[in-house]
Amino acid sequence: MSLSNAMHLVVLPGDGIGPEITEATVAVLEAASTRFGLGLRLDPDMAGHESLKRHGTTVRPELLDKVRAADGLVLGPMSTFDYTDESKGGINPSMFFRKNLDLFANVRPARTYPGVRHHAAAEFDLIVVRENTEGFYADRNMESGGSEILVTPDVCISLRRITRLCCERIARAAFRLAATRKKHVTAVHKANVLKIGDGIFLDECRKVAAEFPGIVLDEIIIDAMCAHVVRAPQNFDVIVTTNMFGDILSDLTAELSGSIGLGGSVNAGARYAMAQAAHGSAPDIAGQDRANPLSLILSAAQLLDWHAERLGSSAFAAASRAIEAAVAEAVAAGESTSDIGGRLGTKATGQAIVARLAEARAA
Incomplete structure (x- = not known):
């Protein structure tokens, strides 16, 4: 784990809707990094069904060392109910990282948003x-x-x-x-x-x-x-x-607050932290560009805030607040997914937040 002014994040997209909402979240993180000069390094890897298919296990042993060497982890939703037999590689990735990184605090904000019926x-x-x-x-x-x-x-x-x-x-x-x-x-x-x-x-x-x-x-x-x-x-x-x-x-x-899709979640310990959406992998809507990415985006904002407190960095704290504000503005404008009254798909919802971050930078 480094303590430089930059930030190295391992990104594991996960199962079901995970790759779609993670893609939207990565775009938002990159936009925030550009605006605030964060120097984010996003390092994609795999866990879950894709890893099980390729490597015979949902979590490779060397992945833990990789995460420990980073500043944080973005974990997409996992099909945890599918992973029942560890002897056959079915390790629950969420449990694995929480336990091995001693992520003792699960911090879950909940708030109402203008434009969302609560x-x-x-x-x-x-x-x-x-x-x-x-x-x-x-x-x-x-x-x-x-x-x-x-x-x-x-x-x-x-x-x-x-x-x-x-x-x-x-x-x-x-x-x-x-x-x-x-x-x-x-x-x-x-x-x-x-x-x-x-x-x-x-x-x-x-x-x-x-x-x-x-x-x-x-x-x-x-x-x-x-x-x-x-x-x-x-x-x-x-x-x-x-x-x-x-x-x-x-x-x-x-x-x-209106939807569990608005619930951010960070799992934090003394040395490590993991952003994780509050909901599951929703395989029934996977690949349809319908999934709400805001929970994972808000979780990523919390991860930046955790890093800000650890470093005493005003830039990371400002980036976290800016993402949260951009989410609130997009939701109020109906630039979100249909489950919370919006009119956009998954990718476009992420891009609406990216656009707000870019507009603020230009201003």
Whole structure:
């Protein structure tokens, strides 16, 4: 991993609609690099079905070293449900990189956009910060094997790992983010039932909160939170929670904004980060120029912002904001895909954002 003023990104287009939305995202990144002098180097490679066909595995071992030597990863949607047998090369690329790069924070913004019909009572702008390396996920809790145990053909036990280290660092990520926003963190839990695990989570959130006296901390039980966020999402700023609750809440808030296709997502750790669309590979519309590329484009903008914070670079931060603004302007003008009320295809949607970035540079 380099720490130069330039940025080297590995780009893995993925499966289904992945190549189409990745192409649009790469065009936007190149336009942002030109406008802000970022010196982006975009290095295409493969993972998923194409890699399985050519190399007998969805993720080649040397690909991890390549990503570690870069500044970040852009990962297109993967057909993860197809990859069930690692002994036959069916490795889940998303899980593989999250685990091997220790990408502990899944940061998922959700906001309403002018021009898009949303499902909330009022406009809102919030971020779900989800712990990403443990919790009720069978692939993230054990050194080897899964954490679901089939006791008999009719009885399964699922284990959840919760550690103070992971709770502390996800809480810290949330408070640091809230310090740049509306200074409000909501910790979502189920400590009334999961008394020990979620008790540890809340304890660490409170400890970190004591270091940020200017930030308000609320604590809400997950089932009540689902009702609150549907009724009044505008009341929330940064939501921090454990893995499974965050997975559910981030999809819910993205859909409240009008479409999960508007939900950006970055998976970040101390040294590495990965931009990844919030949705799946949608093979039913692959190759039809219908897929919405905005989730991956917004995720790439988040990746630039992560790099900006790491370097203290105003150019990368400005590029991230400019992409987000160009997306909002394009959506408001109807220059987006039909799923959010627009009139363009995948490629043209990307080009509409590129054009806005170029116009701003010329001005």
